[in-house]
Structures are given as C-alpha cells and as structure tokens.
Amino acid sequence: MPGTASALRIDERAMGAGTTVRFVLLLTLLLVSSGSMMQVVARGYHGGYGYGCLLAAGGDPSQGTDRAVSARIIAYHDAYWACVERYEPAAPWWLPLLGLVLVAAVAVALFRCLPHWKIRRRRLVPLDAIDHDGEIGRRMAEFAAVAGLARVPRIVVDLTAVTTDAVVFGSDRRPIVCLHGGLIARRTADPGGFRARAMHEFAHIRNRDLTITYATIVVWRVFVVLVLLPYVAWYLTAIPTSARSPFWPGETAFTTRGLLLPVCMILLVYLARSDVLRSREIHADLAAQRWGADLRSLAFTAPVPATGRLRRALGSFAELWRMHPRWTLRRDAVTDSATLFGVQGLPMFLTGAAAPLIDVQVADYLPLVASGTWMGRLSALLVAGLVTGVAGIALWRAVIHAVLTGRRAPSGVRAGLWLGAGGVAGELVLNRMTVLRWWPDHPVVPALVLFAGVAFAWWTAQCADLWVRAWPGRTIRPAMLLGLAAAWLSLFAWFVWWQSEGALLASTGTIDPAGMSRMLQDLYGASPQDHPAVQSAIGAVWPLLTSLDTPLALSAVMALWAVPLLAWTFRPITAPPLWTLGSLTGPGRWEAPAMGAPPRRVLAVVLLGIPASWAAVAAVMAYMHTWQPPAADRGGFYALVYQAWVLVALVAAAGAAAAVASVLASRHRLLVALVTAEVVALGGLAGRFVLAATDGCFQPLNTLATRCHWLPDPAWTLVQSIMGYVLVLAAAAAGIAAGMTAAIAAGIAAGIAAGIVSVPGKLRSRTRSAVRALRTNPRPNGGLAARRAATAVLCAAAVTVPLVAAAQQESPGSATLSQVRQVVGLDDAAVSTEIRQLQVKAWWAHGGWDLRERYRADVVRLSKSLNDAAQARRGSVDPAIFGPLCTHMGDIARDAGRYFEAPDRETQAFWQTFITQAGNGGRNCRKSLGDENGDLFITSMKELIEAGKALEAVTARMPR
Numbered sequence: 001m002p003g004t005a006s007a008l009r010i011d012e013r014a015m016g017a018g019t020t021v022r023f024v025l026l027l028t029l030l031l032v033s034s035g036s037m038m039q040v041v042a043r044g045y046h047g048g049y050g051y052g053c054l055l056a057a058g059g060d061p062s063q064g065t066d067r068a069v070s071a072r073i074i075a076y077h078d079a080y081w082a083c084v085e086r087y088e089p090a091a092p093w094w095l096p097l098l099g100l101v102l103v104a105a106v107a108v109a110l111f112r113c114l115p116h117w118k119i120r121r122r123r124l125v126p127l128d129a130i131d132h133d134g135e136i137g138r139r140m141a142e143f144a145a146v147a148g149l150a151r152v153p154r155i156v157v158d159l160t161a162v163t164t165d166a167v168v169f170g171s172d173r174r175p176i177v178c179l180h181g182g183l184i185a186r187r188t189a190d191p192g193g194f195r196a197r198a199m200h201e202f203a204h205i206r207n208r209d210l211t212i213t214y215a216t217i218v219v220w221r222v223f224v225v226l227v228l229l230p231y232v233a234w235y236l237t238a239i240p241t242s243a244r245s246p247f248w249p250g251e252t253a254f255t256t257r258g259l260l261l262p263v264c265m266i267l268l269v270y271l272a273r274s275d276v277l278r279s280r281e282i283h284a285d286l287a288a289q290r291w292g293a294d295l296r297s298l299a300f301t302a303p304v305p306a307t308g309r310l311r312r313a314l315g316s317f318a319e320l321w322r323m324h325p326r327w328t329l330r331r332d333a334v335t336d337s338a339t340l341f342g343v344q345g346l347p348m349f350l351t352g353a354a355a356p357l358i359d360v361q362v363a364d365y366l367p368l369v370a371s372g373t374w375m376g377r378l379s380a381l382l383v384a385g386l387v388t389g390v391a392g393i394a395l396w397r398a399v400i401h402a403v404l405t406g407r408r409a410p411s412g413v414r415a416g417l418w419l420g421a422g423g424v425a426g427e428l429v430l431n432r433m434t435v436l437r438w439w440p441d442h443p444v445v446p447a448l449v450l451f452a453g454v455a456f457a458w459w460t461a462q463c464a465d466l467w468v469r470a471w472p473g474r475t476i477r478p479a480m481l482l483g484l485a486a487a488w489l490s491l492f493a494w495f496v497w498w499q500s501e502g503a504l505l506a507s508t509g510t511i512d513p514a515g516m517s518r519m520l521q522d523l524y525g526a527s528p529q530d531h532p533a534v535q536s537a538i539g540a541v542w543p544l545l546t547s548l549d550t551p552l553a554l555s556a557v558m559a560l561w562a563v564p565l566l567a568w569t570f571r572p573i574t575a576p577p578l579w580t581l582g583s584l585t586g587p588g589r590w591e592a593p594a595m596g597a598p599p600r601r602v603l604a605v606v607l608l609g610i611p612a613s614w615a616a617v618a619a620v621m622a623y624m625h626t627w628q629p630p631a632a633d634r635g636g637f638y639a640l641v642y643q644a645w646v647l648v649a650l651v652a653a654a655g656a657a658a659a660v661a662s663v664l665a666s667r668h669r670l671l672v673a674l675v676t677a678e679v680v681a682l683g684g685l686a687g688r689f690v691l692a693a694t695d696g697c698f699q700p701l702n703t704l705a706t707r708c709h710w711l712p713d714p715a716w717t718l719v720q721s722i723m724g725y726v727l728v729l730a731a732a733a734a735g736i737a738a739g740m741t742a743a744i745a746a747g748i749a750a751g752i753a754a755g756i757v758s759v760p761g762k763l764r765s766r767t768r769s770a771v772r773a774l775r776t777n778p779r780p781n782g783g784l785a786a787r788r789a790a791t792a793v794l795c796a797a798a799v800t801v802p803l804v805a806a807a808q809q810e811s812p813g814s815a816t817l818s819q820v821r822q823v824v825g826l827d828d829a830a831v832s833t834e835i836r837q838l839q840v841k842a843w844w845a846h847g848g849w850d851l852r853e854r855y856r857a858d859v860v861r862l863s864k865s866l867n868d869a870a871q872a873r874r875g876s877v878d879p880a881i882f883g884p885l886c887t888h889m890g891d892i893a894r895d896a897g898r899y900f901e902a903p904d905r906e907t908q909a910f911w912q913t914f915i916t917q918a919g920n921g922g923r924n925c926r927k928s929l930g931d932e933n934g935d936l937f938i939t940s941m942k943e944l945i946e947a948g949k950a951l952e953a954v955t956a957r958m959p960r
Contacts, residue, residue, distance in 0.1 A: 018389070018390065018393035018394055018397065019276050019279050019280055019283075020212060021386070021389035021390050021393065022272065022275075022276045022347065022351075022390050023212045023213070023215075023216050023276060024212075024386065024389075025272075025351065025354055025386045025389075025390055026216050026220075026269060026272055026273060026276075026354075027212075027215065027216055027219060028358060028382070028386060029265075029268075029269070029354050029357060029358055030216075030219045030220060030223050030269065031100065031103070031104070031219070032357075032358050032361045032362050033223070033227070033265060033357065033361055034099070034100050034103045034223055034226075034227045035097070035099070035100045035361070036360075036361030036362070037227050037228070037231040037262075037361075038095075038099040038100065038227060038231075039090075040231060040234070040258075041230055041231055041234045042095045042099075043090050044234050044238060045234070050088045051247060051842075052083075052087055052088060052842045052845065052846050053080055053083035053084050053087060053088055053842070053846055054072065054073070054080075055835075055838050055839045055841075055842035055843070055903075056083060056839070056842040056843040056845075056846040056847065056848075056900050056903075057072040057073070057075075057076045057079070057080055057083075057900045058072055058839055058843075058900065058901065058903045059072040059073070059839075060831045060835050060839075061247040061251060061436065062246055062247045062248075062249055062831075062832075062835055074504075076900055078898065079847075079898055079899055079900055080900075083846050083847060083900075087845075087846050099226070099227075102226065103219075103222050103223065103226055103227065106222045106226065107215070107218050107219045107222045110218045110221070110222060111171075111214060111215060111218045114169070114214065114218065115169055115170045115171075115174070115176055118169060118178075119156060119176075122158055122160070123159075123160070124156040124157065124158050124178055125156060125157050125159060126154075126155070126156055126157075127140070127155035127156065127157055127179070129157075130157055130159075130184070136155075136184070136187070137152075137155070139187075139194075139195075139198075140152060140155055140177075140198060143195065143198045143199055143202055144202060146199070146291045146292065147199060147202040147203065147205070147206050147287075147291055148206060149202060149205060149206060153168075153175040153176065153177050153202075153205060154170075154174070154175070154176045154177070155176075155177050155179065156176060156177070156178050156179070157178070157179050157180075157181065157184060158178055158179070158180050158181060159181045160181065161180035161181050161182060162180070162181060162182040163180050163182045163183070164180065164182045164183045164186050164190070164193060164197070165180045165182070165183060165197065166178060166179050166180060166183055166197045166198065166200070166201050167201065168201040168202075168204050168205060168210065169210065169214065170210055170214070171210050171211045171214070172205070172208045172210050172211045173211075175205045175210055177198070177201050177202075177205075179197075179198075183197055192293075192294045195292075195293055195294075196288060196293040196294055196295055199287075199288035199291050199292075199293040200284050200285060200288045200293070201284075202288075203283070203284035203285075203287035203288050203291075204280070204284050206287060207280065207283060207284060207287065209280050209284070213277065213280070216273060217273070220269055220273070224266075228262050228265070228266075231262060232259070232262055235255070235258055235259055236259075239255060242255060246834060246835065246838070251436060253434065253436060253437055253438045254431055254435065254436055257428075257429060257430065257431060257434075260429055261429055261430070264353070264357075264426075264429045265357075268350055268353055268354060268357075270321070271320055271321070271346065271350055272347070272350045272354070273323075274320065274321055274322060274323050275320075275344075275346055275347055275350070277323040277324070278322065278323065278324065278325040278329075279340075281323075281324055281325055281330070282325060282329070282330060282333045282339070282340060283340070285330050285333065285334060286333065286334065286340075289334055295330070295331075295334055320346065340397075340401075341397045341398050341400070341401035341402075342398060343394050343395060343398045343410055343412075343414075343415045345414070345415070345418040346418075347390065347394065348391060348394075348415050348416075348418035348419040348422065348457075349418045349419070349421055349422035349425075350422060351386075351387055351390045351391050351419060351422060352387075352391075352418065352419040352420060352421065352422025352423040352424075352425075352426065352453055353422035353423065353425050353426035353429075354386075354422075354426065355383050355386070355387050355422075355423055355426065355495075356423060356426035356427045356430060356432070357426050357429070357430065358379075358382070358383050358386070359379060359380065359383045359495060359499065360430045360431075360432050362379045362382075363379065363499075377492075377496055379499075380492055380495035380496045380499060381492050383495055384488055384491035384492040384494075384495050385488055385492075387419075387456075387491060388484055388487050388488040388491055389484075391415070391419055391456070391457060391460070392460050392483075392484045392487050392488075393484070394415070395410070395412055395415060395457060395460045395461045395464060396460070396464045396480050396483070396484070398410050398461075399461055399464035399465050399468060400464065400468050400476065403465060403468045403469060404468070404580060409461070409465045410461055411458065411461055411462075411742075412454075412457035412458040412459075412460060412461025412462065413454055413457065413458050415457045415461070416453045416454035416455065416456060416457030416458055417450070417453065417454055418453075419453035419454075419456065419457055420449055420450035420451065420452060420453025420454055421450060421453070422453075423449040423450070423452070423453055424446055424447075424449050424450055427446060427449060427503075428446075432503045433445075433446055433503060442505060445502065445505045448498075448502060449498070452494050452498075455735055456487060456490065456491055456494075458670055459487065459490070459560060459670055459671070459674075460483065460484075460487045462564075462668050462669075462670050462671050463483045463486070463487070463563060463564055463567075463671065464480070464483055465667070465668065466564055466567045466568075466668050466671060467479040467480075467482075467483055467567050469567075469573065470567040470568070470570045470573065471567075471570070471577060471579065472570060472571070472573060472577045472578065473577070473578060473579055474578040474579055475578075475579045476579045479567075482563055482566075483563060485559075486556075486559040486560060486563040489555060489556045489559050490556040490557075490559065490560055492552070492556070493550075493552045493553045493555070493556035494556075496550075496552060497547055497548075497553065500547065501547050534641055534644070538640070538641075538644055545725060548724060548725055548728045548729070549723070549724020549725050549728065549805065550724070550805070551802045551803075551805045552802075553724065553728055554724050554727060554728065554801055554802040554805050555802040557678070557727055557728050557731045558678075558727075558798035558799070558801055558802060559798075560674055560731060561671075561674040561675045561677075561678045561679075561731070561798070562794070562795050562798040564668070564671040564674070564675065565675050565791050565794060565795065566791060566795070568787065568791070569784075569787055569788045569791050571784065601661065601664045601665065601672075602661055602672055602675055602676050602679075603790075605657050605660050605661040605664070605676050605680075606657065606676055606679050606680055606683070608657070609653060609654070609656070609657030609660075609676065609679075609680035609683070610679075610680055610683030610684060610687070612653050612656070612657070612680075613649070613650055613653035613654065613680055613681075613683060613684030613687060614684065614687035614688075614691070616649035616650065616652065616653045616684075617646055617649050617650065617684065617687060617688050617691055618691060618701055619649065620642070620645040620646050620648075620649050621691065621695075621700075621701040621702075621703050622700045622701060623645070624638075624641070624642050624645065624703045625700060625701065625702060625703055628702075628703065639704065642703055642704070643718065643721065643722055646688060646718075646722065647722050647725055647726060647729070650681060650684040650685065650688065650722075650726045650730070651681075651726060651729045651730055651733055652733075653680060653681075653684055654676075654677040654678070654680045654681040654684065654726075654730035654733055654734070655677060655730065655733030655734065655736070655737055656737075657676050657677060657680040658673035658674070658676050658677035658680075658730075658733060658734035658737040658738065659673070659737035659740070659741065660676075661673055661675075661676035662676075662734075662737055662738045662741040662742075663741055669738045669741055669742050669745075670734070670735065670738040670739075670742075672738075673734040673735070673737050673738035673741075674731060674734045674735075674738075676734070677730040677731065677733060677734035677737075678727060678730055678731065678734070678798075679794060680730075681726050681727055681730040682727075682794075682797055682801075684726070685719055685723055685726060688718070688719055689712075689715050689716060689719045690715075692704075692711075692714070692715035692718045692719065693710055693711050693712050693714075693715035694708070694710065695711070695715075696708045696709065697709075720804070720805075723801070723804075723805065724805055727801065836903060836904065837959060839903035839904075840902070840903050840904055840907065840957075840958065840959060841958075841959050843900060843902055843903055844958045844959075847899050847900070848899070848902075848911075848954070848958075849958075851892060851895060851896050851899065852951055852954070852955060854892050855889065855892050855914075855918065855947070855948065855951055856948075856951075858885060858888055858889045858892065859944070859948050861885055862882075862885050862889070862941075862944070865877075865881050865882060865885065866941075869881075877929070877937065879929040879930075882925065882929060883926065883929050885925075886921075886922050886925030886926050886929070886940070887922065887926060889918055889921065889922045889925075889944060890918070890919060890921075890922020890923060890925075890926070891922075892918060893914075893915050893916075893918035893919035893921075893922060893947070894919065896911070896914065896915045896918070897915050897919070902954070904957065906957070907954055907957050910950045910951075910953040910954045910957070911950070911954050913946075913947070913950035914947045914950040914951045914954065916947075917943045917944070917946045917947035917950060918943075918944060918947035920940075920943050921940045921941070921942075921943030921944035921946075921947060922940075922944075923940075924936050924937075924939055924940035924943065925937060925940035925941070925944070928940055
C-alpha cells in the first residue's frame, strides 16, 4: 500500500501493550532470585558448600576445567548425590523459604505504607485545604468523568514544588494524584497545560498502571536490602578463605561470576523497569490526547539535538536509564503510531537475559526442580511462557501495525539476535554452561542459544504476518493466541532440552567421540575395523540427538508447521476484516494485503519431494546390500548403520524440498520451508514403511530379510525408531534452508539497490506484473475445499505423531559405569601430590571408612558365631544365625561397588579385591546354607577372610 503508510494510524488500544507481562517477568525474576540467593547464603553458613564428595569421586577443582569436575559427577551420579546428601547437606528447605516469605511480607507492608510515607515525608496537603471555593475540585471531577473513572481519586498538593508537574501513586484501587504547587499556580494562565497534566495522570489510573508499577519498585527495594546486600556481604567474606584454598585457581571464574550476578541483576532490573515505564508514559499521553488534552501545551522543552557521533551515542545511552521518555519521542508517538509498535533491541536483550536467570535460579532454590522431573518441566513452562508473552506479543504488535499501515513487516531476525544474545549473556553470568571456566569448551553448543532466539522470533514474526493477512474474524486475538501458543510450546521444548542435554554438553565438554565409538562397539558388536569413519560420525552426533524424539519435541515441531498451514485455508481478504474496524484512523486508503506464496507451489514441490525421498531410501538399501553380512549378523552394527543412512536420506530429501520451496516462495520462506519439509518427511516415512515391509522382495533392495514376506510389525519398529529424529531434524534442515535462501535473496536485493547487480529490463517488467497480479488476486479461490481437506488430513497426522511417540516411548535403560566412563572420557588426569592426598583422604572420610567399620563389625559377629558353634560342637551351623550375617556382608560388598573408585590405583586394586571376595563370600555363604553344603561354606569363609585382608590393606594406605 505505498503512499498511504504515513496517513493510516492504528489505535493503540486495538492490541495489548504487553507491558504487564514485562512487569510480571521482572517480579518473577526478583522473587526467584530472592529464594536462590538466600539459598546460597544459607548453604554457606550451614556448611553445605564443600569439595569433599567431589574429591572423593576423584575430581580436581584446582584444574579449572569442567572435565575434572562434571565428568566425575556424571560418571558417579548416584554415589555423588548420595554422598552430598549425607556429608554435605544443604540448608533446611524451609530456611530460604522463610526468607522468601519475609521478602514478600515486607514488600506487602511497604507497598501499603508507601503512600502514607510519601504524604508524610513530602508534607502533602489535601486539595480541600487550599481549594476553598471548590473550583479545582470541580475541574478534577470533570476530568475524571471524561477519563471514565468510577470516582474521583484522592487529590493532594505539594505546596513546596514549584514545577508545573503532577504525579500519581498508590494502587489501582486507591490512587492518589499529587499536584505540584507550580501547576496549581498556573492553572488559570495555562488551562490547557493543567488539563493535559491532570488527564495524563488519570490515564495512568485508567490504564491500571499503579499497582504493578509500584509493586515492582517495592519488591526491588526489599530485594536489594534483604537479599542482595547479605548475598554480596557473604561472598566478600568468603573470598579471603577461598583464596587460601588449593582450589582457588580453579574456582576463580566461579567466584567471579557469583559477584557479577548481583551487578547484572541491578542493571537488568533497572533497565527493564525504565523501559517499561517509558512505554507506559507514552500510552498515558495517547489516552490523554484521546480525551481532548492538548499535549503541546505541556511545559516540556525539547533538548537541543546533540551534535557529533560521540555525543549522540552518550545521549542514547543516557536515555536508557530514564524512566520518562524524551519529549521528541513523546511528540512522535502522538503523530505516528509506529513508535509504539516497533520492536526495540533492549527489551529483547533483557528478556533473553532474564530467561536463564529465572530458569537456573529456580533449580538452585528448589532441589526438586531438576531436569527430567515434572517440577523441572513446570519451571521451563513458566520461563517459556514469560518469554513468549514479552517477545511474542511485541512481534505480533509490530507485524500487525506494519501490515495494516502498508509498511514493511519486520522479519524478526534482528529481534531474535537481540533475544538470543541476551540468552547467551545470561548463561555466561551463571554457572550452568561454564562451571569452572570462563568460556565453554564447545562454543558451538552455546551458539545454539543465539540460534534458538533467532528461530523463535523469525517464526513468530512470519506466523503473525501470515495470520494477519488471512484472519477475517471480529478480533485478532484467537489467531494471535494460536500463534503464541505454538511459539510457547516450541520454546518450552527448547528449554526442557537445554536444561538437561544442551547445557550439559556446553558445560562438561566431556563427550569423547573415541569413547562413543568404543561404546558403540560394546553395544552393537562392531569391531574397530568396521567402518571407523561411520563409527566416529555416529559417536560425534549421538549426544546432540539425545531427547530429540520425545513427544514434547515432536509436538512442538508439529505445531510449528500445522499452525501456519491452517492460515492457508481461509479465503483471501478483499475488504477490511472485522477486527480492524475502529482501529484504523487517518485519511489513508486501506488495501488488501497480499498473502504471498499460494499453497499450490508447496504442493508441487511436495509431490516431487516425496518420491525423491523414497528413491533416497531405496538407494540406501541398495548400498547396504553391497556389504550385506550373513543373515545371523544383520542386526547390531549393520542395522544401526542402515538406520543411520536412512535417517540421513530422509532428512536430506526433506531439506532439499524445503530449499526449493523457499526459493519459490514470495514471502514467508520459513513457514513454506517448514510445511514442505515436514510433509515430505511424513511421506518419506510412509515410503520407508512400505520398503521395509517388503524387504527381500526385490533383489537389489534386500537388506535385512532373506525372503519375500509382508512384515508390517518389524517395518513399523524400524520406522518408529527414527520417526522422531527425522521430523525434528527435517524442521532444522528447513530452517537452515530458509535462512540461506533469505540471506542470498537479501544479498541480491542489496546488490541491486547498490547497483552492483543488474537485472534485465524484461525481467523487471515481468516481476512488476507478477507483483501487481499478486496484489489484486493474492490467492485464487479455486480448490479451497481441496486445500481444507488436505490440511485436515495433515493436521490429523500432526496430532497423531506425538501421540504415537508417547504411547510407544520406552524408558531408556541405565548405562553401566564402564560405558559412562567411555562416553564422558573419564580418565586419571595428572594431579599434584597435594590434591591426590586430599582425594584419598576425602574418599576415606566420605564413605570408605564407614564401609570398613561396617565390615569389621560383621567380621567380629561372624567370628563370635563361629566360636560359639565350635564350642557347642554342633555338626552344622545355624542358618538363622549365619544367614543374616552373610546377607549383610554381601550387601556391604554391593554398597562398596556402588561407591566411588579409589583415587589411587594401587588402593583401588585392593578395594576391588575386597568387593569381589566379599561379594563371592556372601553369595556362597547363603548358597551353602540353603544347600547344606559344608565345603562351600568353608570356601565362603575363606573368601570373606580374604576380603577382610584386602580391606586392611586399603586401611594401611590411608593417611593418618
């Protein structure tokens, strides 16, 4: 709609401003941080922090690398946390909760007392005390009626203030308007300014700005006094002690981030609060103007424009800290609504930074909020909802404004970069990605946080753009809620994955590709010579694919392409939709927005892509046939490689189809690519099922079967095992393809604009004609019923896939310690003599000595029972006496096997002997009593004695 963009204006009331959600985000951050920081202080004074269990596990905190720490915790997960629970317990759960209740109680009390304190401190007087004739009161009552207030708020006057200003405070239920003495004095000389000031403050009351604003301010002040200052004080007192520790070199980064956290909290909260307050000031201005106030009469003076790049930069930086927007911004917002609907980088960055701060600190405060638990998922759901509420609403507002006023809709990429950059910054301030390091060993993994922000914002912006051009209803809220719900679900799935696998990969740096190859050899029976390149490739990507096939991840992927697909089932809009009535003002002429890529283009690519995916699977089967082993050996590693190549073929076919579709799309490249990739992937999986069920019927394609049979059950098992990976990776491939296509298109457009790339005149003419045709007939009406039927089928498939995955998902079995050691690359790194001694000492003090004492006590009881039996001259032992003893000694051997391996190799050799002999002795003893086998009983006694000797050898090596 060129030429009319500046003439049309959208009423800011047509959509929510989104500032309330941003205040909720701040309040959540403050409350969660209160609990987390109080937990840190409580654990510090309670003695909950220590390296005893970590040293006992063989970790070396002084190395400053997470491999020396996290790898041990992963390998000895159960033993480590059992040790922590017994020897390094956290503070009682109710202690930080009591502090959090105290913060909330003080905040509520301060919130209620704040209005009275302001009135008393500033010596404000009631309006009736100076308004003897009631003239001012009548005018205020008139203004309140125009503003639509149910009653006139309480009016007070600050006689000492000479400025022509006013302010409102209190709560939404009990607002108090304070008029400055200068404003009262000039009300007759400047009645327009008096009215504008009063209406502006009444607009804050009407917009219900007071309670949430002052609640945030109050909670922030209480947080600083009761939480932030004690936290910093504890950290500062703990640093000198830590500096004298041998572990100080390794924990420098950890401690520095602990002190950096409150600084970042101060900056984040202050900047975010100031930004929200500036937005609410502008909305109050617009409400006052709508009620007839002349904002030009306000006693504002526009600042002199800064000259020079440095002064302009300093001015922009200073603007970030102001709670009131500059006059030029307020003036522009009155004349052009674009100021209100633009997506700014700062709120996106602050939102991205707040997300990990909330997520991590909830887990620190509540031990039950761990990855994989329902409480952990509830935390991820909360964080995803807050981010979607802030960033998603801002993007929808910007897109709606751009589409309806004929401006260029934001792509969301820039906003996503700010959002992702904030997420990376928040993660680096915390210790989830970098425990004892300044930067993670695998920068590619934290870069996923940046890409996640871009993908979220890009998809949200394009989904909003598509639905705004399609939705004909009375209100845009149903379409907006549908799009935000899909974005929320996808972000929820991302946070669940990042809480566990993603952050673990970024923090530990412990995944060893060679170790993964060895584990594959153990699990699937491959030899080191069997396709070593394939083994290395599978071992390298396996950790990244963990948990990608969960029902939650599949639900998110299905929503990302099904929700946009629904928008293409509506008829083209030829008249202003009902939801725009009353929202558009100005002399401009509304024009129907173009829909962009019609579904028939997607259909053509899909119809070619599905057979291509079948051909790719057939090519894989033919290739696997070339090195087909005997029928008895076609499971294990051969089947794994077969499935891996099928996975690659299906994802490659879906990605190629997505790339072609995004090239053909005139707009909404990401959405078109997603729909194409997922439909081709579903069709490819169907073809995979047919080919697998008929395996053996066609000589070049027989891979696993030896004869021609129709085998649907094994075929479905093969399809189901890779279905989740295919669909999730197809979505990722579609995003990459769309991103590359968009980048190339943007580069070509920039080259054309700069004159670097030339376009033939005939091509330019045809392009203009196509654009005009697209505007006049954005989407043909023909085939609407067919499109709706096809969409219904595809949406049914999108709903069915996660349900099938949930119904057939099996809980993974626990890996053995040797397998975990291979995967994480757990090895005995060189440590200093001092650290080795500390490790041995901790190993003995945090469980080794207790196991020794338990075994000694059983040996004493066993010896006494043997002596009693010998003195009684019985021919056999009493099972009632010896049975429980043998069982208990076997249990000690089992507990010793679950405990940490000894940090010293020679000590571990004796310890392993003790475990083996005690375990065998306990089993043989019980068996001998049941079988009444005297020889076996004597053998078991010898084994238990040898176990005792090995245990004494361990004791002799322990430091005194």
